[in-house]
Amino acid sequence: MSDIASETHVQRNKIAAKPGRKPKEVWKFFTPIGQKKDGHQSCKCNYCPWSQTHGEPSSMEAHLALSCHKAPIDIKEKFLLIIKSRGKNQIINLEEEKSILPIKRKRSYQ
């Protein structure tokens, strides 16, 4: 008699793509180097010789946005926005992870 119970269970599958601990998008633009050390992955920028021994997503994003001279302008703008919005909305960010909101499209930016 547990048919109904298992059915409700199946419905939970809908949330397949959970927000949160997925690999950062910034890694698409970096090449990992060697092995992880102490939980940190060394990496190198795909556009220039810049590399980092502790691949921290925030500094990688900052590199692309601010200090990489080879990255395409649309990539730079994209990460510039990410950095800016993170600076302002750190608290809001936490709330967004709890309630699975649809990701807002870019606001029209003048």
Ligand SMILES: [Zn+2]
């Ligand atoms: Zn670079």
